[in-house]
Amino acid sequence: MVDGLPVSNTEFLNPDDIETTTVLKDAAAASIYGARAANGVVVYTTKQGKRGKRKTEMTVNISSGVTDPNVGGALEILSPQDQARYTHIAYENDAAVSGDPVDYRHPQYGSNAIATLPDYLYADGVSGASASKVNLAQIQSNYENDPDNTFLIKPNLAGTNWYKEITRIAPISRFSVGFDGGTDNGRFYSGISGQNQSGILLENEFVRYTARFNSEWDIAPWLSIGENFQATYRSVTGGFGGNGGIGGANSESVILSAIRMPSIIPVYDEFGSFASTKAAGFGNARNPVRVLKNDNGDDKAYAVGGTGNIYVLLKPVDGLTIRSSLGGTYSNSHYNSYSYKYLGDSEPQASNGYSEGSNYFFNWTFTNTASYDKLFGKHRVKALAGIEALNTGVGRSINGSGINPFSTDLDFQSLSVVQSPVVNSSQFKGVNFYSLFGKLDYSFNDKYYITGVLRRDGSSRFGENNRYGVFPAVSGAWRVIAESFMQDQDVVSDLKFRAGWGQMGNSNNVDPNNQYSLYASDRGNTFYQTLGQSSGTSEGFAASRIGNPDAKWETSTTLNIGFDASFFNNKLEFIFDWWQKDTEDLLYQLPLPGVTGNYASAPSVNIASMSNKGVDFEIIGRGNFTEDFSFEARVTAAFLTNKIEALAPGLDFFDGPSVRDIVATRNAVGHSLSSFYGYNVTGYFNSQAELDASVDVVRDDAGVPVLNQAGETTVALDDNGDPIDAQAGQGLGRFKYEDVNGDGRITADDRKFLGSPVPDFAGGLTLNFKYKKLEFETYWYTSIGNEIWNQTKWYTDFYGVFEGSAKGPAAFNSWTPELGNNAQVPRWESASNFSTNGVGNSWYVEDGSYLRLQRLSFSYDFRGDLTDKLGLTKLKIGLSANNIWTYTNYSGIDPGVGGGADTNFGIDIGNYPVGPQYMINFEIGI
């Protein structure tokens, strides 16, 4: 909520415009914000100015700094020499498995046992060429005739650090000016700001300009009119993912390319063209510098919008306030995206591409409330009644793409000049909500408090049978400190017990069309060439959604009990909350069984339930060492358990998506969301004897072992008379999985739960020291008890994954008979199967606990003689550093892995490492 308007993100806000930020936890406090608040509410209030005859104050804030990409913290990859050496070791291991002579077949490293590096990785058609066989004059002339398709690549013997090549030290700066003023019958705040931020990846730029004007004026003693309004311009160049890059992490991302690209390949070839995997033997990664500079560098998206509200306040009688507010957001955005033909990758990009699109978006909220606040002796009564209607957003979007415009000149390209243009557009009407609500606060003598909330929400997401839901909440508090028996002591300075219970409805995760059965027409999935045509097609339809007109509100019931206590004149404070949130009738999109067809979207049905329980506490200690030297320490801690209580009758689980055929997560009843699931590695096959013992026995169709006349099982044999392995693909130095069900062979039934990405404990520590005008602050964060699925190891730690692509130093500790179970990774070999990199297993799961020094800052406040002399009201200089130090046993780049809650939460697929950021900040008040 920003100034009373529901918003889905706050990226548009200028931090310097924000007055207060409040996170609502109590059941009754949150429920007044209604159905859209079920996932929690953060209330932002922007600066409002103050009434009173006074001078208008101007505040200037200038922040500037840099983000360091933390090249030293990036994943290590092998040097060119080690990569070559370990390629040959892999060939030797392959030969040991097959029994054939060693075949040193890599096109670059020579055919002798000692691997050598070639003079040229690629010389116009020949990979791994020696200088004596390369006709440079011929290649030069070929280049002049056909520069797109002629490459001459020398090895980079020093090794290219690809992560370093795609990143930079990225500057960030923000400038804002705020004016804060008021008169006896009005107030205003106005602020303008500009922010320029470069991403640590090349070519990524973010720009935001904002202008805000908030004001409120008294027209008559009983009538005030006010407004909050902000206009925003944002632009993103080279756009790569949201959320600081984490949103862009996937298996084809540039970060991952930087991990997969061998260090021997230079960034540029001898002609200055980008070098890449056209040189044979290095897998299929794309040169990530080329992707960033060529394909992303010209991409630009911008949005212009306004958001705000206008309101009327009526005070007809003492204590009664009627407020009517109409607010909304409008935005318009546009993007262009270019990609360029490049033939130097092993899987080349054969065309120039261009795409463009735009959209508009509009939402509104109309809120009317009447509140009454009156003190009757020791009884204080506050009553509020309200009615609210809102639309979450209507809009349209249009986008198109095509290939090979005649010229790639940026001034020339548009959708009108591309080949094979495809244009798509869509419209959406959003969801309407209509709510009635009332709230009653009663307190007696500032000692006993009770609050009741009742609301009725209606949503267009639901059919007419179940459109409305009624949700009550109550909370109470007892301020013990105000009791007479607490008066004659000086130990306890405040003590208050609190408890709340409330229900809240949620419909946020439901498609607006959930109640309707629909048919759609879709070029890729419902069109067919019934005329047998070779160009063009005929339109068809298919059921695209199965409706559930009976879906109703999902209800979460929150119970919270806590206390606030402070001691020794507020030198020590405790805030404690125990809470439980049970969500019933959880709207869950039950996957349809394959037999009913899977093209149509399944409806959300009220079927699942989930529970979250936790304890939050905060301890604050403050004090003075001397008169000038004070400190404050604040510890916040949260213990959380999350559990899926039920999914659907007959359905106990559903799996997350697969990344390169590895399925990492399962959402199952009795476990937390996105729990890791797979085979449990008990070690490696360390000896031939161990392999020989791992054989399957003869079984009947049901899998039950068949006993011979002596009552013994017999070894199962294949068509050639060889014993059948108990574990598919088993071999020396390969993973050995736990036979969970003990049936003597490894099957899909032997998978088990391997950990959870949900931390058991998360906490923060803020330490603040103040000496005269100098202030020092640190913030530490820790997450304990969560696991991470380190999917990046799949790329770097198996020789057989994209053979020839960059590998990590894990190779040095790959399995040998001597290392046995102490090996870090399986045997270094080409094999790629169930027992190596083919399935998800516990080897990918690592402890993700970490401790991080997130912030360190100094500031000096010059207020006093100096500011008086300069005629300033404020002068403050601050220095800060973020993400400076992390302690973790996690082997990946960064233990702070994000991801969607029920899909890829906790899976590390090549994210940004979090780099330190250094800032300097000036605050000047006039």
Add this chain to the structure above:
Amino acid sequence: MKTNKNSKKLAVAMVALLALGVSCSDEFLEIAPTGSLADAQVSTSEGLDGLLIGAYSMINGKLNVPNERGGAPNHWLVGSILGGDANKGTDPGDGATLATFQRFQADPTFAEVNVLWQSRYEGVSRCNTVLSTVAKSSESLPAEKVTEVSAQARMLRGHFYFDLKKNFNNIVVFDETVLPTDIVLIANDGDAWALIEADFQYAYDNLPETTDAGRVNKWAAASYMAKAKLYQKKYAEAKTWFDDVIANGVACNGEKYALLDDYSKVFNAAFDNHAEAIMDVESSNETGSVNNSNWFDDLNYPYLTGNEGPGDCCGFFQPSFELANSFRTGADGLPLLDKSYNLPANEVKNDMDIASTEPFTPDAGPLDPRIDFSIGRRDIPYLGWKPHQVKLG
């Protein structure tokens, strides 16, 4: 007090506004869906045509799910690779699960298995939607429309069930009268052949002989019926049907079924929908979606040919020696049906482990010339591209 009086008026106005809000809220909470059609719109004659095309569009097996190539209509994975005609190809780690099919190690958790099941049942589901929509609106539709649409939908349903039966054997069988909520309660032991035969029989009885090139005709139904009998080992009945097809069968354009005089025309788009075509998977370009352009073979090109070659990519689905050997003929030019083509003496000469810089002479023995339409052999032109060469780099 004057101000108070005014404000009371305002307050009254506001209350009236709130009341107005309450009274019209039901309408306010109804938002019609955008960009889609409802039952009424697809129940018309034109709507049914569209639903039927939607059912046809599942012939290419496309379903937007992971590992969707497992549902390819040409069965390159569950037919050719599983059967030994082809290897997975490309790097060992790229698509490693595909190789497990060849080793008979694929298990039901593999997405490729699931997608084959899902996409064929999606086809069944679309046919059933057509048939149940026809049943609901049969009174308002001309009788010939009902027959025309039903016959095509049942032919397609028979096709999808046939593929399910062939690949999975134990399958769930139901027709358009079964509610989706009841389908999940049916065991996977249905009598698929009965339904398949009934559908083909109905199609045979009701489909025209000539029709649009991309649709199914009477003789496609007859041919498929013969194949269904064959799979059930009802050889005598199969022969009756085959005899009928051979004697009387015509392609959609009315041309009598016949082998083309030039083998190369069979796979050449310029000679599409010819006399050899009984039932096609149609593809096309300029449709606005690559899904309509043999999407399932997009990775199945020779490995890294350079941009003069087709695809220039990943090199999945490479021919096996067994496939090459099977083109070996006797001196009489006839195939070695006793599989003796795999004997060392009959193996087709190959250039494995012979560097491209070293000389290689292709096999000189008797071969069925169609080998060079299926397999690229060194120095021999391949499908009109260029002589096939091993090129390092």
